[in-house]
Amino acid sequence: VKPSATQVSNAAREPHVRRLSLFATLSPEDVSELQARFGRAEAHKAGWTLGAAETRPFFLVSGWACLAHGLSDGRRQILAFLLPGDGVGFDLLSRSRKSVEVIALTEIKLRQALPGAFVPGPRLARALAGAAAAQQGRLIDHVVRLGRQTAYERMAHLLLEFHDRLLDIAEASETGFEMPLKQEVLADALGLSLVHINRILQQLRRDGLVITRGKKMTLLNRAALMLAADQNA
Amino acid sequence: VKPSATQVSNAAREPHVRRLSLFATLSPEDVSELQARFGRAEAHKAGWTLGAAETRPFFLVSGWACLAHGLSDGRRQILAFLLPGDGVGFDLLSRSRKSVEVIALTEIKLRQALPGAFVPGPRLARALAGAAAAQQGRLIDHVVRLGRQTAYERMAHLLLEFHDRLLDIAEASETGFEMPLKQEVLADALGLSLVHINRILQQLRRDGLVITRGKKMTLLNRAALMLAADQNA
């Protein structure tokens, strides 16, 4: 494998390369090895759904998606958000349970793994394991939010999670980011009703912690948000 | 490696061997390879606590324990229960987050991995991966419980989880099992208050779904419990 400088620098702009680089220093060869294992970007519209167990591993290239589990009476719980650069199917998460679905929350582009076994080199393996561990950690945070935090705390914590994750891939500014989520989605993630989500957001605005304008979310007081989010994590 | 028949049949009685056998058919060599990698059983009293990130991988041999995360104001969320035969530290779960603790809920015995790298054979690797996936699946169930189920549903679902897991290692009868948990622990697991746990248990008894006598939990109507637990999982 002998990647050209152009190929590498193009790849470096891809969010999954950026995100994996957080967990291990990837050589140009690592990057091109990775790129070679995944197909062309394919696009899907918001609302597109896929049984998580049925798919090959993939990276999300752009857009927001989630993993969700539906109850038989229509209630739905969002298990995790997928942001650009996030992978699905590398760890066991998605395979471990039927009835976990991937749902596109916006228009998305993704790159599926090509058929055939993928045996990553040591650095790449470390990066993939790191990303999987990070996802596990977020799932744990989610349990804590749902089990032991108030609506206000949950929302503060989730907003900070989004901000941190988007900063990692340079899709957020120091003070804010685009959050293309309906309040209904926030409700299904945080285990609250749509109406209550609305009121909690108002409260955060009234307290001067955030500003929302359309899909633009501005964090006015990160320190106060962290205090509210607690988890002392 | 040439294990004696006695060694193997003794090992087969150990709960972690039993549990791993659910995920792959282990040869006698696999079993003795596994046994050789873990030290003697060490005992700890209820209440014993350990930072999950600090420990070597281990198997719980007997007793009940849990993984928990504490908030700064004293609130606590139990992330997962550890039953005899369960492992900690093989997947990323425990390592991924500081401030996740292992807590012994009863007297426990555990066997830590011996120092040095552990490179399991293919069947053993499959079994370990299967066990890790099962644990992930339970974590997902937990998220759904906490996010989208009522107290009654959560309790029903958790009782069924206990029953199924204990049946796997032959520590439950068809209709019941020993549940050595204080109501406070159930509260921290299910995201409810101690008082409410008490009332929910009464309700389950009143509805004829369970009987509790001391630590003995009897499931009178598994079908009805499953209906209540939903998750249609």
Add this chain to the structure above:
DNA sequence: CGCATGGTTGAGAGGTCTCAAGAAAGGTGG
């Protein structure tokens, strides 16, 4: 027998939900 621990009850407060309706925002065709 007496203390300590864990379970049970009662009453009132509070957070969150549901239902229902109205306002705003966004997209589409004329």
Add this chain to the structure above:
DNA sequence: CCACCTTTCTTGAGACCTCTCAACCATGCG
């Protein structure tokens, strides 16, 4: 560019679930 329709957000009011506080009972153990 406007009118219209759909989607999403916002508001109000009452109900319900769950919480907190504060006792009181049961059980087990020294």
